[in-house]
Amino acid sequence: MRMMLRAVLLMGALVGTGAVSMEAAQAAEKAKSKTQATSKEKASSTARTSSAKGAAQTSKARPKSSASGSTRVAKASKTASPAKARRETADSRKSASRVLPSDVDLWQESGHLAVRSGSALVISQDGGETLYEKNARVVVPIASITKVMTAMVVLDSMPNLQESITITDDDVDYLKGSRSRLRVGAVLTREMALLLALMSSENRAANALARHYPGGLPAFVAAMNRKATSLGMARTHFEDPTGLTSHNVSTAHDLARMVAAAYHYPLIREFSTTSGVTAEVKGRELEYRNTNQLVKSPTWEIGLSKTGYIQEAGKCLVMQARVADRPVVIVLLDSDGKQTRIGDANRIRRWMESVASSGKQPTPA
Template sequence: MPFASRLRLLPSLLALIVAALAAGAVPASAHAAAHRSVAERPHHATATKKKRVAHKTKPAHRSMPADAPSTKLSGPKRRTKRAKPRHGPPPAPQHAVHASAKNAHAPRLLARCGFTPASRKQLFSHAVYVVDENTHTPLYARHADTVAPIASVSKLMTAIVWLDSAHAPLQQRLSVTAADLDTLKFTHSRLGVGASLTRANMLHVALMSSENRAASALSRDYPGGQPAFIAAMNAKARRLGMKHTHFVNATGLSPQNVSTARELASLVRAADGYPLIRRYSIDHEERMATGQGQLQYVNSNRLVRYGQVRASVQKTGFINESGHNMVMRMMVHGRRPVIVTMLGSATPEGSRLDGVRIAHWLSCSLR
């Protein structure tokens, strides 16, 4: 091609080159921007992901080294771990099981020994309370908290208060006076006015044979006389926790001498702490020199007198208002003390039969 023609094409070629360069600059710019955007996106996403991973693994990093085994536990292992502490208080269900096991070993009267609803209905006494002394476990209670007259059972407290005073020698003699006569019930006594016994014998016949004039003479012989003696009886009852027990005389002839079958168990337990009460109350018989002749006394409790039960302390009592009462500290199998209190039998035979029945329940049920 001639040189002149080439010169004419030169502007067109330059224009094409400029246009081509302009067209190539735009895609390059866009590609650079896109490249920057893509580069930035993975950077931010990676940073965010790292932060989340670091946040999740941070507690594990603090609590254990990286090569430590996993702390996840399977279901059974997790339960075992919760139940592992054994020195703390057991769960509530275990308490209930423990209490049930304890009650299963507590002494109780057994149906196979005749302790049935039908046999309990055959008891003649209105109020009955039976308690195992060693474990303080009540074995049977019927109307045990009913307040009722206790009659000559009062003489157990009479003996306790008189022995607590220890103000006169037991071998000194004490005479019966007109002040000892019963002007309330007008009961009879073989101890006439002027008869005298040693104080020990007065206590003996008051407990063994429920001699009213002997009990009255002992209360009159107390420092301060009978009012002080009665106050001492009531004070002793309060110290023994006998809140419903009250005395107005030493003989029990007043229906205002009251207590409950349950509280009388505390009186019997206290009386057992006195050797003379134990000895005199269960003695079968004794001959006494009264200064007016010899008198033969026997135990008013036929269960004890004829050896139908073995007891360490006993007392009977009767007035019209109370019915026939009997309290005993029975020695089951000769060694296990059980206190039995019975109030309100209509007849002395009913009271005796109740004692026989309860003694059988005890000897068969307890070992």
């Protein structure tokens, strides 16, 4: 009996030991699987981290073609997926294309030179050939381009240029509120007033010149409109000698006629292209600069120049210049942006030079 009991106990122990071993084996297998999965996950994470670091290092190593665009793309590649980085690269290129055209030598549309000013005209000085035009017959405000006509009417009256004229309250701009360093009571010669009006677009000087015209300001404005009619400027009208009013209107074609006529006045050519002058007014020395920065450029040969701006007219520029060895009149009206009219003028010059070097004639737009 005791022998049987011992046998039963021994068998139970063996069975228990086997069960424990099986459970331990199963637990060990599960732990092993979990360890392998964790190792695979760590390896995959390490590989992704290494790949990201490699991409970032590669992005850093690339040369920067444009400072802002390249910086944005480099930063994106560190944190974004390749697809997102490609999208940001494309966006950067699109952004650059919106900025770069102002610096491109030849910005063209449909095979023709294109400018950004609202109205534009490039015409031979004798008026015989139109090289480029855009809205050139649209009537628009002309701002201080007006002062070219003011100068012609002043000189047509053959006044004493050394005679002194006085700035009064009548010359103060109460319409636009523009500033002037010519204070009420300032005295200057008619010649200096003409120089400041043409070179630095001095409004009080221009108005004082008109007030000192025989018959006063009303007679002067009437003479401006008669002069315009005599030059064939059929769509032009003047109401003041400064251009501060938006009722002074014209077209690019009419203004080209005016510039060509003004070119025959030596003083207008000289004064409008003077880069700067020191004027002594009431014992003070005042520095004045030309409002057209191109008159100082060695790449330009400018014979006459005038800029203009009021909000209704935008930025304006008229010039007589020799470009590609031919005298032309350039008119740019209703330009947006501080440098748009200058950019347009430079594009026109490079376009004409490029066409001339190719031996072809410019094709009218």
